[in-house]
Amino acid sequence: MISGTHGGGDDTDRELVARWQAGDSRAATVLVDRHAAALARFAASSGERDEIEELVQDTFVRAFSSLESFRGDSSLRTWLFTIERRLMLDRRRAERRQRFTVPIEDVEPATAYDALDALLAAEAGDRVRQAVDALSPMQREIFMLRVDSGLSYRDIAEVVGSTEGAARVHYHNAMHAVKEFLND
Amino acid sequence: MTDCNDASLRDALPDLIHGRLSQLDRATISAHIEGCDACRAELALLGDVRQMVALTPAPDVARIVAALPSPRGVPAGVPQVASESAGTRPLALQPRAIWRLAGVAVIVAVAGMSLLVRGERSAVAPIERVARVEQVQPVAASAGPAEPVADAPVTSALTLPSSRSEAPAITLVGPVDELSDDNLETLLAELDGMEGLPAVEPEPLTIDVDDLEGIE
Numbered sequence: 001m002i003s004g005t006h007g008g009g010d011d012t013d014r015e016l017v018a019r020w021q022a023g024d025s026r027a028a029t030v031l032v033d034r035h036a037a038a039l040a041r042f043a044a045s046s047g048e049r050d051e052i053e054e055l056v057q058d059t060f061v062r063a064f065s066s067l068e069s070f071r072g073d074s075s076l077r078t079w080l081f082t083i084e085r086r087l088m089l090d091r092r093r094a095e096r097r098q099r100f101t102v103p104i105e106d107v108e109p110a111t112a113y114d115a116l117d118a119l120l121a122a123e124a125g126d127r128v129r130q131a132v133d134a135l136s137p138m139q140r141e142i143f144m145l146r147v148d149s150g151l152s153y154r155d156i157a158e159v160v161g162s163t164e165g166a167a168r169v170h171y172h173n174a175m176h177a178v179k180e181f182l183n184d
Numbered sequence: 185m186t187d188c189n190d191a192s193l194r195d196a197l198p199d200l201i202h203g204r205l206s207q208l209d210r211a212t213i214s215a216h217i218e219g220c221d222a223c224r225a226e227l228a229l230l231g232d233v234r235q236m237v238a239l240t241p242a243p244d245v246a247r248i249v250a251a252l253p254s255p256r257g258v259p260a261g262v263p264q265v266a267s268e269s270a271g272t273r274p275l276a277l278q279p280r281a282i283w284r285l286a287g288v289a290v291i292v293a294v295a296g297m298s299l300l301v302r303g304e305r306s307a308v309a310p311i312e313r314v315a316r317v318e319q320v321q322p323v324a325a326s327a328g329p330a331e332p333v334a335d336a337p338v339t340s341a342l343t344l345p346s347s348r349s350e351a352p353a354i355t356l357v358g359p360v361d362e363l364s365d366d367n368l369e370t371l372l373a374e375l376d377g378m379e380g381l382p383a384v385e386p387e388p389l390t391i392d393v394d395d396l397e398g399i400e
């Protein structure tokens with residue numbers, strides 16, 4: 001059984017958190033610089049199109065406002081993804097209420113995206129994007145957290161509020177679906 | 185595109201591209217990939233997926249940092265001085281407060297002297313006591329923002345001989361740490377009103393104590 005090592009650099013994150021809590025504001029710059037891009041990519045791959053930077057900023061503001069509640073038994077990055085995902089869900093709920101549209105979970109995944117984006121992706125021959133966009137929201141989140149962010153199944157389970165085993169099954173189903181899409 | 189039969193190896197492919205495998209695991213999986221078309225194809229697909237989101241614009245770090253709350257213990261809006269730790273900064277007493285504390289020490293010492301003399305006369309051995317002045321709020325330092333003085337107790341060791349058998353000659357006896365904050369404030373206020381409080385250098389205070397007469 002081959003297993004990934006967990007939390008490469010987490011100790012450093014904790015040190016930076018401690019330094020920030022002791023009043024060193026420069027520690028925050030290092031932490032934001034280290035994780036902001038991954039949070040932006042996760043938001044983009046989760047279907048966020050507007051104000052991704054605001055979403056990432058809100059994520060950090062939330063996190064730094066409640067660092068006392070960061071227990072440190074997961075990595076800081078996992079915790080940040082968890083906060084960002086909650087914010088994305090809140091955004092979608094608010095949008096649903098505003099537009100009186102059907103719940104996003106019930107939408108055909110591919111239609112949840114901008115038609116123009118789909119056209120551009122098709123024109124560019126971006127079959128991979130289409131394949132990923134065709135996944136269900138849960139599959140897509142887990143697939144991207146594993147592939148792009150490199151989170152372990154255990155950390156993914158924490159982010160999406162599921163179990164390690166379920167995360168693994170979703171990942172393999174997603175991989176299978178992407179391959180099927182590309183084979184067609 | 186087919187799947188490799190070794191599910192454990194497939195699970196490890198994302199860890200491989202993120203550099204999260206031990207050297208041994210990396211060597212094992214690399215050797216497997218050499219002869220496995222399915223794993224090579226899946227590895228290439230993982231790279232394509234990462235490429236897909238690689239163009240996402242990176243957020244403006246400075247802007248995000250500017251929006252963050254201040255670290256705990258630093259009131260919002262109070263600019264921080266470089267990276268100095270607000271929580272661990274040593275107590276810096278205002279000069280005036282230091283002279284006032286010095287005044288307290290002189291009074292205590294003079295009172296102690298008198299007790300020492302009386303103690304010798306009554307053949308009671310002087311008991312050395314150490315008075316600790318802790319967490320003294322400098323009253324004169326009310327101008328600037330409040331400093332976290334409680335973190336750094338000031339300890340001044342005063343030799344305070346005392347007598348068990350006789351009443352003190354002046355009211356100020358005993359360890360200073362038994363004074364309440366209010367009493368200490370009152371004492372400091374009285375010291376403020378005293379003439380002869382050193383303006384530049386501390387000079388011995390003259391206190392009229394009956395028992396001091398006839399010492400020599």
Ligand SMILES: [Zn+2]
Pocket residue numbers: 188189190193216217220222223224
């Ligand atoms: Zn294989």
